[in-house]
Amino acid sequence: MNPRNRNLLIAIIVVVIVAVGGFFALNHKGKSNQAATQKTVTVGIMSGNKQEQSIWKTVAATAKAKYDLKLKFVYFTDYNQPNEALLSGDIDVNAFQSYNYVETWNKAHKSDIVSVGNTFITPMHIYSKQLTKLADLKAGSTVAIPNDPSNESRALFVLQSAGLLKLNTTDVSKLVSLTDITENPHQLKVKEVDASQTPRALDSVAISVVNYNYATAASLPKSESIFMEPLNKASAQYINFIATTSKQKNNKTFKEVAKAYATKATAKEMKVQYPDGGEIPAWNLKL
Missing domain, CATH: 3.40.190.10 (Periplasmic binding protein-like II)
Structure with missing residues (x-):
């Protein structure tokens, strides 16, 4: 090969190697920067x-x-x-x-x-394994509700919405407890349990007010829900x-x-x- 042509070929090869190396280096740097900024x-x-x-x-x-x-x-x-x-x-x-x-x-x-x-x-639900509608609830029945302050208050307002008892307020922004019950026409016996245990309590109570996440975790069927908490501005x-x-x-x-x-x-x-x-x-x- 002519020396001049050989030198030209070598120069071209060097340029190609540098260009390819630069491309991969730049691509790698781009990926590194992307990972760093994520x-x-x-x-x-x-x-x-x-x-x-x-x-x-x-x-x-x-x-x-x-x-x-x-x-x-x-x-x-x-x-x-x-x-x-x-x-x-x-x-x-x-x-x-x-x-x-x-x-x-x-x-x-x-x-x-x-x-x-x-x-x-x-929305919270009232569930029952014994009843198909609230109208069948017998006087003196036991109802399970969550025992932590926020969920207990919410459950009591659900029972009030269902017409099962009356509280000293209709303002659901207020935190209420059992001492705020003013009327209990069904003489309900309220059993306070951990919120996670309200589904299990259905084996021993007539009705239970259950947070939806716990109802889902316990695979409670929708058919056992006999009342749903109404949604409004207070919700x-x-x-x-x-x-x-x-x-x-x-x-x-x-x-x-x-x-x-x-x-x-x-x-x-x-x-x-x-x-x-x-x-x-x-x-x-x-x-």
Whole structure:
């Protein structure tokens, strides 16, 4: 080969090698920068609710696709744990509670947990294995209700809405207890149990007021629901939400998590997980 042509060929090969090397180096750098800029948000949810976990997987996919967010989940078994973890900084946000619950929690713990976006609302139901309608309830029957302050208050208002007793107020924003019962025409015997045990209590009581998440976890059939809590303006306090601390309430990334939740994809997955319509999207709910 002519020396001049050989040198030209070598020069071309060197240029090609440098160009290819530069392309791969630039591509690798781009991927590295993308990985470095991807944000991770740690979300606390309850471990016992498989339906909610499926819904949050849908939210995670939306968050990654629309906001380049990675959601990392931490699972809890007790209702006190997610807020404690939030206040200690072990998680960024949590999603398990309603507004009336957090109001009671904040007062009791002198904390400042706030909302960055609504998620859903689940009406309470009165269930029974003995009755098919409330009109068949016998005098002196026993009713089970949750024993924590916020859910007990809500359950008592449900019983009032069902016409089974009267309280000293109709203002559901007020926290009531058994001492606020003014009329009990059926002489109901009220049994206070842990909220998670209200479905199991149906084996020994005539009726039980059950939170929807516990009804679902216990696979209570819809046919055993004989009354559903009415939804109105006062129900706003029962809406669930994504929570963080007041210092982080304007955190753009946390708000993006809420936006990723408030989508048609999430609503569609809710229908899949709760075909009976017990869980209702609340981000655009008109009460």
